[in-house]
Amino acid sequence: MSSVMDNRGAAEEPAIEAYGLGKRFRRGWALKDCSFRLPAGRICGLVGPNGAGKTTLMGMAVNLLKPTAGTVRVFGETPGPENAGRRTAFLAQEKPLFRRFTVAETLRMGRELNPGWDQRTAEEIVRSGDVPMGARVGTLSGGQRTRVAFALAFGRRPDLLILDEPMSDLDPLVRHELMAVLMAGAAEHGTTVLMSSHMLADLENICDYLLVIAAGSVRMAGEVDELLTCHTLLTGAGTGEGVPQELARHTVVESRTSGRQITALVRPDGPVAGTWQADAPSLEEVLLAYLRSPDAPPLISPSAQADPKVAAA
């Protein structure tokens, strides 16, 4: 672990804290020994290949799934219909809504089922997209339906908003518009957001925190800035097969050789010897390197470290 990072994150209240969390389905483990911590107030991107366990992780955080192993706490409590559940809003990937309900009835459902419902916020989100209140949900476009789902989520005034690939089926224009709705809502109410997405560019724009999982375990977690600063992209002349000697003392996440040129993403542990051109990697480069190299050691920043004592309590 890099010693560059300070420990300030650990003092913040965690919105989600998972320790040794695992879920086994009939086909095997979807998520295994997953430990991380998401401090409150962050906009966190959840990244990973398809089938990495992202939806499973979210399902356990919102009490749709029961963990097979380990624990997950939301604001210090086991997810359930009580306090933790009241403070959490979840938007599933398929964005389920009652298709025969009108938009107004959908918001009424939010009002009827949630104490502390904020009708004004919900209506504003719907109105700002010119979605007619009397229209049936089944007749809306994908973007409008997502907007209604957002309104339903923000109307609950959640402290934690969990979104499973909310923009996956939308065109770039609508995606941009709804991202703005999401960011404005989160900023206005100080909502912690955990959002899975495959759109790396979107994540780079809006997220200040990252959680990367692959093959059912955590690969990287922490503040985007810190994760970026502790990586260096090195380019130099290749000397043959494998990783060059002078890089061996550093953590090499991924190295690729093309012709006589070698490119390596490393977590430098002290100054790098040899003649290398060092660049700051983009978030996309770091993410891709971790997703492509399942053997690279995981990187968990201190603020994202789960405390076993808290999790076990």
Add this chain to the structure above:
Amino acid sequence: MTTTTPTSAPPAASGASLTSRRIPRLSGLTWLVWRQHRAAFWTGLAVTVAALAWFAYQRASMMAYLERTGWPESKSWALQNGFQEYSSRLGDTSSLVGLLVPVLVGVFLGAPLIANDLEQGTGKLVTSQAVSRGRWLTTKVGMAVAVVTLCTTALSAAYGWWLEPVAEADKELYWVAGSATGPVPVALTLLTMVGGVAIGMVLRRTLLSMAVTFGFAVTVQVLWAANWLRLGDARTVTTHDGVGEGAFPKLPEAAYDLDQSYLTGSGDLIGWGSCAEQTEQATNACLEKKDVVGWSVEYLPQSELPAVLWTGSAIMLALTAAFAVFVFWWGRKRLY
């Protein structure tokens, strides 16, 4: 069921807000469940009201006919051909109430009740609001059970009222039509519906669960039809006057004969067809040889019908409760 729409208020009511305060309004989960299933619930209520009106009309026309024949002083109407029309209408209606209603309710209300939410993901939507899974299931199943109980109780009571004046006219009417009265339609419908809910919960596909529930509903009907008379406390009457013409024992009015056999001198029972020979002479020789001394007839007296209906309904309601327990257990443990 509570009144749901403010539209049922008199038009003279002053102001919408005043009206809505006077009329009890559904709220919370009850509102959601009513809104989601309102088509099915309103259909059930409307069909029930229409059926009640039709039953009343049929009863009135039947009574008019009976009065023309001198009822209740003269009992001759029972045998007249003219009554055939009325008794067959009663018989047909008994299968509508006892057979069609349970199957339709099971297939169109029970099976999709939860399965559709699981298929469309709306179950996830509701349980990720501030609503627990147990409360959601209880409200859904509870409201469906309440509406179904209300409708089938009304249907059964109204049908019983239509049948009552002529129930004892003959055993067909009394037993076959009588099987759709009292608690039986309610119990059959609840069993089929809650069974359908359980099937839908396990299969999680609307159309598939509707098909499987149809099979389940038909099985319930077949088992009920084959076994319900066995629930009675059967009586046996024996005679010792031979088995010739006129020797068959006279059963009490509207009694249902379950089984009849020949009684032999040694007290054994043999099938009443065991001496079906070509000629009367051969038959008599056979009866002589087998020492047939009379008839033994097993029957259910008229007074047994209520006991049969209530015992059967109690069994079906116990099964319904078992299905309901399964639904809640599965919902807690295995829903997602």
